[in-house]
Amino acid sequence: MTDIEYGRQKQLLRVRGRNVSWVPPLLLLVGIVLLDFNTTERFRIITWIVLVPGSAAAICGVWSTGAFAVLAVVTYVAVDSAWPNQYQAGLGDFVLVALGGLLATIASGVRVSKERQALHFQDIAETTRRTVLRPLPPRWAGLEHAGVYLAADVDARVGGDFYDIQPGLHGTRVFVGDVQGKGLAAVETAAALLGTFREAGYHEKDLASVAERLEIRMLRHRSHSTALGRDDGDRFATAVLIAFPEDAPDTVEIVNFGHEAPLAVGPGGVRELPSGDGLPLGLSDLVPTEPIVHRVPLAADETLLLVTDGVTEARDRTGTFYPLARDIAPAAAADPGGAGRGDTAPRELVRRVRDGVLRHSGGRLGDDTTAFAVRRIREAGGEGSEESEGGEGGEGGRLRS
Structure with missing residues (x-):
């Protein structure tokens, strides 16, 4: 199931016929970056960016979730590198963000597969009902x-x-x-x-x-x-x-x-x-x-x-x-x-x-x-x-x- 096909199923995440399921994860990413730059070095929240692919896994397709996972890693590196060395989150948090993105992508794939299977069963049930209730x-x-x-x-x-x-x-x-x-x-x-x-x-x-x-x-x-x-x-x-x-x-x-x-x-x-x-x-x-x-x-x-x-x-x-x-x-x-x-x-x-x-x-x-x-x-x-x-x-x- 492509992102476009999946977007057609998510009617609640469509505006004027367009799929907008990518908007919430993107807004979350931008919000975390802005907060990280506007807080002190004692309250670094860039690691929270791991939530971006996690949220995408719940509402987006596999490719979109994977893209957000990569974007989260790249953004983490760019934002963390902008801080002085003594205030950088470091390698440990980088691994956390990368691993979180990978797991989110896998979770998205499992979810989409299950939903595709459920849609297939719905189609079978609908065909059965239409066979009984002839048009x-x-x-x-x-x-x-x-x-x-x-x-x-x-x-x-x-x-x-x-x-x-x-x-x-x-x-x-x-x-x-x-x-x-x-x-x-x-x-x-x-x-x-x-x-x-x-x-x-x-x-x-x-x-x-x-x-x-x-x-x-x-x-x-x-x-x-x-x-x-x-x-x-x-x-x-x-x-x-x-x-x-x-x-x-x-x-x-x-x-x-x-x-x-x-x-x-x-x-x-x-x-x-x-x-x-x-x-x-x-x-x-x-x-x-x-x-x-x-x-x-x-x-x-x-x-x-x-x-x-x-x-x-x-x-x-x-x-x-x-x-x-x-x-x-x-x-x-x-x-x-x-x-x-x-x-x-x-x-x-x-x-x-x-x-x-x-x-x-x-x-x-x-x-x-x-x-x-x-x-x-x-x-x-x-x-x-x-x-x-x-x-x-x-x-x-x-x-x-």
Whole structure:
């Protein structure tokens, strides 16, 4: 990793796009030299110049740290030689400065190597997550949507939250959920569920049949994990399955697997849709039950907002939960005409939720956090027809964080 590449990672040490990580060590060097010249011979501090490459090792690249180590040695010799012989620090301190610079350069190399390795792992995690959460165009299958994902573990950037849209033979379906647990095992479970959703959501006529297929897939996945001797054989997932019937433009069908209740946000305010009256996916072997399909009205000017428990369980310093409905209520009030271009637009809505959660929690996320907003495209001949499936490669409506 070159100094330029490393500087791009150190966003806090950039001013107007320029890397300024070299400024603090240089100011420290100048300050030590000035102090040494402006103190008496009884208080020589030129030896403190060993701190210059030490500070550079913490924030600069290897070559920059090495340059500061050499500069520290040269400066030490020049400044110390300017004093009379009886007041010079001498050879012992010279060795200290030289050895300190060498060790600082080595330490910088180790640090940069570790950071490069961490960035590589982040790239792997990001690629894995993007594989599971396939990119979608912002207008897709008759729907306009946007999603934001915040990982509680900023280093891993991977978890079990998921969402997807699948056009099919019987309308468009939406699937949003949260797999219990974290790490690659949770991602694997999410991938299994999304794969089944994409097939069943396309072919099955009834939403209840899609829900049954998802439950069966979850049970099979748990059985496979148990057979492999893993300790996640009791994993489950909460989720919401939504259908937008083509023959009923003012209604949606919802199956809620123990998930947070969806919210409908529009000119009329914020209202809660059917809550999690169903069992989470993967628990039907404990309590056999049939999926409950709710058919509820959804006005053309309303946007559906679905979140994971990372949103509703976000706390501030006093332990107060994030007031989601109260926080997004101004969005509905700001868009009284339901024009579709105000604060209830999916992209604006999830941005408000993201900013609200981070502000409320002070940036300390206790769980992976996902917000997903979706609504029907009201323009004639919407742009999200099934034929546009070839456009999945774009980043679409997903906000990056």
